[in-house]
Amino acid sequence: MKTVYFADIILPVPLPRLFTYEISEEWISNVEIGSRVIVPFGKKKIYSGIIYSLHDTKPEDYETKEIISVLDETPVVNEIQLNFWNWIAQYYMCTLGEVYKAALPSGLKLESETKVHYNSEFIAEEKLSPKENLVLDYLSENKTATIQDLNNLTDLKNSLPIIKSLLEREAVFISERLKDGYKPKTKKIIRLSEDYYKEQKIQNAFTDLGNAKKQLEIFMTFFTLIGGANPSNFAKSIDKNVLRDKSNASSTQIKELVKKGYFVEEEEQISRLTKSNDSLRGVHQLSESQQKAYDQIKTHFEDKNSVLLHGVTSSGKTEIYIHLIKEQLEKGKKVLYLLPEIALTTQITSRLKKVFGNELGIYHSKYTDAERVEVYDDILKNNNYKVVVGVRSSVFLPFDNLGLIIIDEEHENTYKQFDPAPRYHARDAAMVLAHYHGAKVLLGTATPSLESYQNAQLGKYGLVELFERYEGIQMPRIITVNVREERRKKKMNSHFSPVLVQHINEALENDEKIILFQNRRGFSPYLECNQCGWVPKCDYCDVSMTYHKHINQLTCHYCGNSYTLPRVCKACGSPSLQTKGFGTEKIEEDIKLIFPEVKVARMDLDTSRTRKSHETIIGNFERGEIDILIGTQMISKGLDFDHVSVVGILNADSMLNYPDFRAFERSFQLMSQVSGRAGRKKKQGTVILQTSNPDNPVIIDVINNNFNQHFHSQMEERKAYKYPPYYRLIYLTVKHRNQNTVNQASDYLGEYLRSVFSHRVVGPQAPTISKIQNWHLRKIMLKIEGGVSLTKVKDLIQDAITTLVSHPGFKATIVQADVDPM
Incomplete structure (x- = not known):
């Protein structure tokens, strides 16, 4: 066997290649494919990378550098993951480095962090600028800081030019150190010193401590907590905080006993993840219609790898999932349960915990990075988690024995990653992941995506339909209200029609709950001057600023830029600035004016930023502590509430009129899903759908719950205008700081x-929002018919991009590819 001397490494950089490093004899026996290594990169950078392959071929084009060290005794990425990463990179036209950055929790990626140090020998020979003085003053006091520290603490958006100037004057110098993102959580424990493991020694200790009453009390409490002064208990340890509290002592008094040699104090690593001690329940018996669907799914799995479960809202799909999961665990397999929204995990995990207990793991972005590392590590090494519930990034976890992937609400566009690369779709990626594992895939939804339903029609997926709601609950009654007519007759109360107000009143009188849906957060989408028509726009993006009344600020929802509401128009000086349109915050304010005694809550991105906020809002609504819940699409799917008798869709037109070929499909899905929150237990619910166009075919299909009619009409349009699923789309976004250059x-x-592609190319044209964070954008769309090799198409596109950025005038241009855009 040949000796391995070189390793190809994946580094977290957006460069389209692997990097070969030399392995010194020191590390030869430690290196394995999938392990992390520390390597130098460029002149000063240091990264952790993943070993992709091992070989004995020295590169001819450049001198190799040596691996600095190997971080892992066993690989953190398995072979299936590396194959999956490869597929993601090739299919979604990105680099392995970009996939690596997305796939691993930040705590498992190490990067060098630039440190700026103060030169104490510096003497200023010429006058410094105020900003240079500001940075130097800070450094002279703190001696060292990161560039991010200097940006934050000196209120400078970009301190790099100042640091560069100070470097040239030799007032500061910089260094690189490795930044480790993950630190284990520990607790201090106290155990008996081995010198006192004999009973006689303990008797002597009691005698010796006779004059130090508090220390004697601590010593006695320790033995009480470990179960007595019995030799079988001597090796036990106690949490230092517990010992301190039980003996009413101070940490200093315990420390004295450590100093005297009676106790040993150590740090013990503990999990950040909570464990449940609740007793488990068995699976519920399926209803007749659920059992029929379950049997059909199993039959389809005999000859198909994927099945689409098309079940109306409240048909009991989750209980079918639980039975399928149970079956996989009994076979010794693992299950990945994908959800589109963090908001959904609260209720779903609560139900699953009751059945699967501590075998259930959760993985999403509201977890801290350290918690995500611990979940990743557990799946990799400990095997405690047999079922993982997570959002799209969960497809990158290190599974080794997957039997089933459940993709709940498969139609949701939140399964698609928009920025940064890789711009993958978790539903489609999960199909490939399942293939690598030899696992089955179940897609569940009340409103299938056109692509998935078409695949089922063509026989690529098995199709199981469940049109009976659990316990025979009726589908909600949907009433449309023509708000244009109501406004003309001056009957509207703010944004609420008389019909909606009447039904809210009746629900409140019957102690029932109400959900109001408006798919726009904030108080008002924009402000406008009544005199000259001026609209405040973001300084960095080509978009109007959204008004948030609770913080009295205008905010850009694209870059986060915000400033205080102006008192007068910046164009003409008039004070007559007026809010236009309405968001969830405005709805909340108006509802409180109309129903002052009612308990109201809002669930949108602004109220759900913290990890616990989703759980708190949903929990309060479940317990009846909230009468009216106002929300965006967060509340439109998957949530199961008792006693919701009325759902109000306040502005159906804003969804229908969105300039996108999927607008009608998404509108149907959103309206059907949010309607499904009504009447979920024992009583038919009512949906009030407010629109200016009640004759719109999408609204008629929602009222009649006619998915088939909606599907066929949309498919005719897609075919006529060459859109998915008949054609594949690839978007190319060209970005530059200069508008002329872009x-x-x-x-x-x-x-x-x-x-190259002739009529298949559409554009370039400016997108709806043509500037974001000072980057000017232009978009090119390619429509690729079926039967054409996508691999060849992507190679030709990549050649075109390389040709562009190699052009002397366009070197600073960025081109982003989005395959199968949403």
């Missing part, structure tokens, strides 16, 4: 692509 670059790229 126009020239996108025109150049568009012409190049047209010479």
Whole structure:
């Protein structure tokens, strides 16, 4: 066997290649594919990378550097993951480094962190600028700081130019140190010193401590907590805080006993993840219709790898999932349960915990990075978690024995990653992941995506339909209200029609709950001057600022830029600035004015930023502590509430009129899903759908719960205009700081692509929002018909992008590819 001397490493950098490093003899016996290694990169950077392959071929084009160290005794990435990463990178036109950055929790990725140090020998020979003085004053006091520290603490958006100037004057110098993102959580424990493991020694200790009453009390409490002065208990340890509290002592008094040699104080690593001690329940018996669907799914799995479960809202799909999970665990397999929203995990995990207890793991972005590392580690090494509930990033966890992937609410566009790369779709990626594991996939939804339903129609997926709601609950009654007519007759009370107000009143009188849906957060989408028509826009993005009344600020929802509400128009000086449109915050304020005695809560991105906020709002609503819940699409799916008798959809038109070929599909899905929250237990619910166009075919299909009619009409349009699922789409977004340059670059790229792909190229054109964070954008769309090799298409696109960025005038241009955009 040949000796391995070189390793190809995946580094977290957006460069389209692997990097070969030399392995010194010191590390030869430690290296394994999938392990993390520390390597130098460039002149000063240090990264942790993943070993992709081992070989004995020295690169001819460059001198190799040596691996600095190996971080892991066993690999943190398995072979299936590496194959999966490869597929993601190739299919979604990104680099392995970008996949690596997305796939691993930050705590498992180490990067060098630039430190700026103060030069105490520096003498200023010429006058420094105020900003240079500010940075130097801070450094002279703190001696060292990161660039981020200097940005934050000196209120400078970018301190790099100042640091560069100070470096040239030799007032500061910089260094690199490795930044470790993950630190284990520990607690201090106290145990008996081995010198006192004999009973006679303990008797002597009691005698010796006779004059130190408090220390004697602590000593006696310790033995009480470990179960007595019995040799079988001597090796036991006690949490230092517990010992301190039980003996009413101080940490200093316990420390004295450690100093005297009676106790040993140690640090013990503990999990950040909570364990449940609740007793488990068995699975519920399925109803007749659920059992039929369950049997059909199992039958389909005999000859198909994927099944679409099309079940109306409240049909009991989750209970079918639980039975399928139970079956996989009995076979010794693991299950991945994907959800589109963190908000959904609260109720789903509560139900699953009652059945699967501590075998259930949770993985999403509201967990701290350290907690995500611990979940990742457990799946990799400990095997405690047999079922993992998570959002889209869960597809990157290190599973080794997957039997089933459940994709709940498979139609949701939140399964698609938009920024940064990889711009993957978790539903489609999960299909490939299942293939690598030899696992089955179940897609569940009340409103299938056109692509998935088409696959079921063509026989690629098995199709199981469940149109009976659990316990025979009726589908909600949907009443449309023509708000244009109501406004003309001056009957509207703010944004609420008389019909909606009447039904809210009746529900409140019957002690029932109400959900109001408005898919826009904030108080008002924009302000406008009544005199000259001026609208406040973001300084960095081509978008109007949204008004948030509770903080009295205008905020950009694209870059986060915000400033205080102006008192007068900046264009004409008039004080007549007026809010236009309405968001959830405005609805909340108006509802409180109309129903002052009612308990109201709002659930949107602004009220759900912390990890516990989702759970708190949902828990309060479940317990009846909230009468009216107002929310965005967060409340539109998957949540199961008792006693919700009325759902109000306040502005159906805003969804229908969105400039996107999927607008009608998404509108149908959102309206159907939010309608499904009504009447889920023992009583038919009512949905009040407010619109200016009650004759819109999508609204008629929602009222009639006619998915088939909606599907066929949309498919005809998609076919006529060459959109998915008949054609594959690839978007190319060209970005540059200069508007003229981005126009020239996108025109150049568009012409190049047209010479290769002809009529398949649409654009370039400015997107709806043509500037974000000072980057000017232009978009090119490619429509690729079926039967064409996508791999070949992507290679030709990559050649075109390389040609563009190699052009002297376009070197600073960025081109982002989005395959199968949403």
